[in-house]
Every structure is written in structure tokens, then in C-alpha cells.
Amino acid sequence: MPESVTGVTVPASHRDLLEQPLYGHLATIRPDGGVQVNPMWFEYDGQAVRFTHTTKRQKYRNLAANPVCAMSVCDPGNPSRYLEVRGVLDQVVPDPTGEFFRHLSIRYGSGDWIPDDAADRVVLVMRLTGFSTQ
Amino acid sequence: MPESVTGVTVPASHRDLLEQPLYGHLATIRPDGGVQVNPMWFEYDGQAVRFTHTTKRQKYRNLAANPVCAMSVCDPGNPSRYLEVRGVLDQVVPDPTGEFFRHLSIRYGSGDWIPDDAADRVVLVMRLTGFSTQ
Numbered sequence: 642m643p644e645s646v647t648g649v650t651v652p653a654s655h656r657d658l659l660e661q662p663l664y665g666h667l668a669t670i671r672p673d674g675g676v677q678v679n680p681m682w683f684e685y686d687g688q689a690v691r692f693t694h695t696t697k698r699q700k701y702r703n704l705a706a707n708p709v710c711a712m713s714v715c716d717p718g719n720p721s722r723y724l725e726v727r728g729v730l731d732q733v734v735p736d737p738t739g740e741f742f743r744h745l746s747i748r749y750g751s752g753d754w755i756p757d758d759a760a761d762r763v764v765l766v767m768r769l770t771g772f773s774t775q
Numbered sequence: 776m777p778e779s780v781t782g783v784t785v786p787a788s789h790r791d792l793l794e795q796p797l798y799g800h801l802a803t804i805r806p807d808g809g810v811q812v813n814p815m816w817f818e819y820d821g822q823a824v825r826f827t828h829t830t831k832r833q834k835y836r837n838l839a840a841n842p843v844c845a846m847s848v849c850d851p852g853n854p855s856r857y858l859e860v861r862g863v864l865d866q867v868v869p870d871p872t873g874e875f876f877r878h879l880s881i882r883y884g885s886g887d888w889i890p891d892d893a894a895d896r897v898v899l900v901m902r903l904t905g906f907s908t909q
Contacts, residue, residue, distance in 0.1 A: 664854045666800035666847045668812040678802040678812055678847040679907070680857050713800045713812040717851075720798045721885075723814050751855075773813070 649769040655724040658714040659685035662749045665712040667692065669703040677703060682745040683712070689731065689768055693742040695761040704730045710767055724774050731768035783903040789858040792848040793819035796883045799846040801826065803837040811837060816879040817846070823902055824860065827876040829895040838864045844901055858908050865902035 651659065664680040671677055677700060684691050690712065694701055704710065708730035716722040736742065739759030747753055756762070785793065798814040805811055811834060818825050824846065828835055838844065842864035850856040870876065873893030881887055890896070 664849055666802075666812055666849075668800075668802035668810045668845070670804060670810055675843050675861060675905075676802045676804055676810060676845045677859070677861070678800055678845045679859055679909075680847055680849050680854060709809050711802070711810045711812045713814055715798055715800075715814050720814060725811070725813055727809060727811070771809075775813075 649771060651726070651772055652774060655774045658716060658724040659690070663714050663717065665714045667710060667712045669700055669710050670707045671699070671703050672706045682749050684745060684748065689766050690726065691741070692765040692767070693736065693745050694763055694765050695758050696763055697758070697761050704765065722775065725772060726769050727771040728767045728769040730765055732766040734764040734766060736762040736764050783905060785860070785903070785906055786908060789908045792850060792858040793824070797848050797851065799848050802845045803834055804841045804843060805833070805837050806840045816883050818879060818882065823865065823900050825875070826899040826901070827870065827879050828897055828899050829892050830897055831892070831895050838899065856909060859906060860903050861905040862901045862903040864899055866900040868898040868900060870896040870898050
């Protein structure tokens with residue numbers, strides 16, 4: 642059954658792509674009008690998508706200037722099956738102990754550790770506004 | 776050794792990610808100011824990146840209105856290793872027989888076939904203007 646996510650229904654047929662520890666390719670718009678896209682760890686709680694990031698990087702500056710974003714996730718067993726979620730940066734939550742980084746690192750099989758840049762770490766919270774699938 | 780690509784040097788350390796038949800996550804800007812990102816087949820000739828697409832889809836409308844784009848490719852053996860190339864749509868080449876689709880389909884192991892929408896098929900040619908790696 643489809644699930645309502647802040648007004649957006651992610652179809653059950655593709656929800657597994659948000660639930661597995663897959664890499665999401667997150668696209669943002671640069672202040673110069675260009676577009677940027679990079680792979681990211683993420684977690685989905687049925688309502689929002691959360692990323693670990695820092696306040697010192699280009700993607701943070703992009704989202705601070707323009708909150709629109711979108712993320713593409715492929716099924717590794719069938720790359721032509723994918724989910725794109727579109728949305729906006731809804732919250733930036735300080736993570737000065739790096740705890741959310743640590744949580745995602747464990748989730749993605751990269752071990753239990755805290756990064757050197759923990760003091761600058763934030764959780765980016767993406768609210769979903771649309772999607773597409775194939 | 777780095778290779779010069781229309782003024783952009785793709786480092787040899789990551790050039791393999793453009794040479795293998797990996798999925799590229801192509802980001803474009805929508806006319807409403809949103810951002811879109813989807814996995815795509817592509818081919819790189821050392822100068823440009825080429826995609827098969829049709830004139831009937833949203834991504835084509837996005838690029839017709841705003842030629843900026845960027846593509847993210849992960850190393851499937853080490854997803855934290857990636858290449859992002861940024862650029863602009865430089866040419867749209869009609870492909871009414873679907874020959875370039877067929878070429879990419881064979882390259883990606885999806886078989887030798889011509890799609891039903893061949894009459895609308897085009898080759899999108901992306902000129903590179905920048906990159907980032909990890």
C-alpha cells in the first residue's frame with residue numbers, strides 16, 4: 642500500500658530503495674546557477690530523508706542559498722529500476738558529536754567511528770515533495 | 776596522466792568511471808526551478824558524454840530551457856569512490872533509427888534492439904566544464 646509522506650506518496654513498489662543502505666545521488670543547485678550531484682549516505686524514516694554533512698562544504702552552501710534538492714537511488718540488482726525523490730531542505734540539525742555520522746557509518750557497513758570534522762557536522766533533513774519511478 | 780577535455784582535465788585516477796558501462800545519475804534543472812536526477816546510460820569518448828533520450832520527456836524539456844547538467848558515477852566496488860562531472864548540453868543530434876540507443880543497449884548488456892520510440896530518439900551531447908572526485 643502507498644505510504645503518505647508529508648503529502649507525497651512513495652509507492653510501495655519502490656519504497657525498499659529508501660529502506661536499504663544504498664547510495665543516493667543527491668542533486669542541488671549551486672549559487673552560480675549550476676547543478677551538483679554526489680553520492681550520499683542517507684536514512685529514511687517514512688517521513689523525511691536525513692543525510693550527514695558539514696557546514697564547510699559546497700553542498701551546504703548550495704542548500705543554504707536554495708533548499709531544493711532531489712535524490713536518485715538505483716536497485717543494484719536491476720539498475721534500470723530506480724526511485725527519484727524530490728524535495729526541499731527542511732531542517733539543519735547540529736550534530737557536534739558526530740553521532741548521526743556514526744549511526745550512518747554503521748548502517749552502511751563502514752564501522753563504528755566518529756569523523757575528525759564532528760564539530761562541523763549537521764543532519765540535513767529533506768522533506769519530500771514529489772517522486773518518479775521506473 | 777590527466778586528459779584534457781575541452782579545457783577540463785578528468786584525472787586518470789577516476790577516468791575508468793567514465794569508461795565502464797556504469798549508470799550515471801544525471802541532474803538537470805526544471806523550468807519551475809526544481810532539480811531532477813535520474814540514472815542514465817552514457818558513453819564517453821574522451822571529449823564529451825553522450826546519452827540516449829527522447830524529445831518527449833521532462834529531462835529534454837529541462838535541458839532545452841537550461842543546458843546546465845551534472846552527472847555522478849560511483850565505483851560499484853567502492854561506492855565512496857566517485858566522479859562528478861559538470862557541464863552543459865552542447866548538441867542534440869537526431870537519432871530517428873534508434874541506432875545510438877541500440878549501441879548503448881548492447882554496451883550495457885541489455886541486448887540488440889531498437890525501442891518503440893525510435894522516431895523521437897536523440898543523442899544528448901554533454902560538454903564538460905568541471906568535475907569533482909572522492
